[in-house]
Structures are given as structure tokens and as C-alpha cells.
Amino acid sequence: MTANFDSARFRQVLGHLPTGVVIVTGLDAEAQPVGVTIGSFVSVSLDPPYVGFFIGKSRSWPDISSGTLFCANVLSDAQTELCWRFAKDPVDGAANRFEGLEWQQSSNGMPILSGILASIDCTVESVTPAGDHRFVLAQVTSLHTAEATHDAMVFYKGKVGGVALNAI
Numbered sequence: 685m686t687a688n689f690d691s692a693r694f695r696q697v698l699g700h701l702p703t704g705v706v707i708v709t710g711l712d713a714e715a716q717p718v719g720v721t722i723g724s725f726v727s728v729s730l731d732p733p734y735v736g737f738f739i740g741k742s743r744s745w746p747d748i749s750s751g752t753l754f755c756a757n758v759l760s761d762a763q764t765e766l767c768w769r770f771a772k773d774p775v776d777g778a779a780n781r782f783e784g785l786e787w788q789q790s791s792n793g794m795p796i797l798s799g800i801l802a803s804i805d806c807t808v809e810s811v812t813p814a815g816d817h818r819f820v821l822a823q824v825t826s827l828h829t830a831e832a833t834h835d836a837m838v839f840y841k842g843k844v845g846g847v848a849l850n851a852i
């Protein structure tokens with residue numbers, strides 16, 4: 685840690701910047717679904733079509749990235765339970781975070797969770813060290829949207845809620 689740097693203050697101030705929330709999903713070496721909640725997902729480039737996100741000391745990422753394919757599931761504001769489920773260890777004796785969940789296969793065979801607003805199929809292009817995280821740059825291979833019945837989820841000041849867009 686950089687001397688005299690107040691990391692709690694860093695978290696608190698950066699928490700003022702709202703982000704969307706996705707669950708990055710993939711399949712492990714046994715073809716079992718794995719996933720992790722990510723707030724740093726971002727559009728990077730149009731041509732070629734790149735997206736990216738930052739991953740920290742993740743236990744799931746080595747499993748997801750071993751196959752180089754993943755799917756970014758864009759959460760709605762009705763999916764708070766999913767957001768926290770994929771940010772914590774499996775609860776109540778569940779073997780994994782997918783226990784009891786409905787999911788389908790995306791175009792590239794990765795897990796798509798029920799009720800999401802959109803899904804973005806990706807192939808990992810590069811993984812670059814970025815401090816205590818790594819930046820995952822990925823090529824978009826296919827895109828899907830669902831019939832939206834909810835607003836997008838937003839993560840803000842450590843809490844999740846909905847994006848209520850008022851005219852300004």
C-alpha cells in the first residue's frame with residue numbers, strides 16, 4: 685500500500701460514481717457454470733468491438749478465463765439477490781452460485797441468467813496488470829437484448845438500486 689494513502693477514503697469518494705452491474709459468466713473445465721458480479725464493465729472500442737472490465741483477486745476468474753469465452757449479463761433493478769449472490773460465497777450449503785437458478789446458453793455457449801436486460805458474448809483479447817486488479821479486454825462476438833420490464837441496476841455508495849431517469 686502506498687504510504688499515507690487513505691484507502692477507505694478512496695473507496696468512499698469513488699463510491700460517488702454510479703456504475704451499472706453485470707454478472708460475468710463462463711464455464712469451468714468441467715463445463716460447470718461460474719460467475720462473478722462486476723461493476724467495472726465498460727464499452728471500450730467500436731471498431732473492433734471491444735468491451736472490458738477490471739478483475740481483482742478473483743477465485744472464479746481463472747475458471748472463467750480458462751476457455752477465453754464469457755458472457756456479460758446486464759442486471760435489472762429487480763435482481764438485487766443475484767447481484768449479492770455472485771459477489772459472495774455460496775450460501776446455505778449451496779455447491780455453487782448457480783444452485784437453484786435458471787439459465788440458458790448464449791450464442792457462444794456461456795450461461796445467460798433469467799431476467800437480465802441484455803447479454804454480451806465475448807472472447808478474451810488480453811489481460812493486463814492494473815495495480816491490484818487486471819484489465820480484461822475482450823472482443824464482442826454477439827449481442828442480445830431482452831424485452832425490458834425493469835430499469836437497469838445501478839451501484840452507488842455501496843448500495844444497489846434502479847436508474848430512474850428524470851428529464852433535466
Ligand SMILES: Cc1cc2nc3c(=O)[nH]c(=O)nc-3n(C[C@H](O)[C@H](O)[C@H](O)COP(=O)(O)O)c2cc1C
Pocket residue numbers: 705719720721722723724725737738739740741742743744745767768770771772773839
Ligand atoms: C456491485 C458490485 C460490483 C463489483 N465490481 C467488481 C469489479 O468490477 N471487479 C472485481 O474484481 N470485483 C468486483 N466486485 C466484487 C466481486 O463480485 C467479489 O469480490 C466476488 O466475491 C468475487 O468472487 P470470486 O472470488 O468468485 O471471483 C463487485 C461486487 C459488487 C457487489
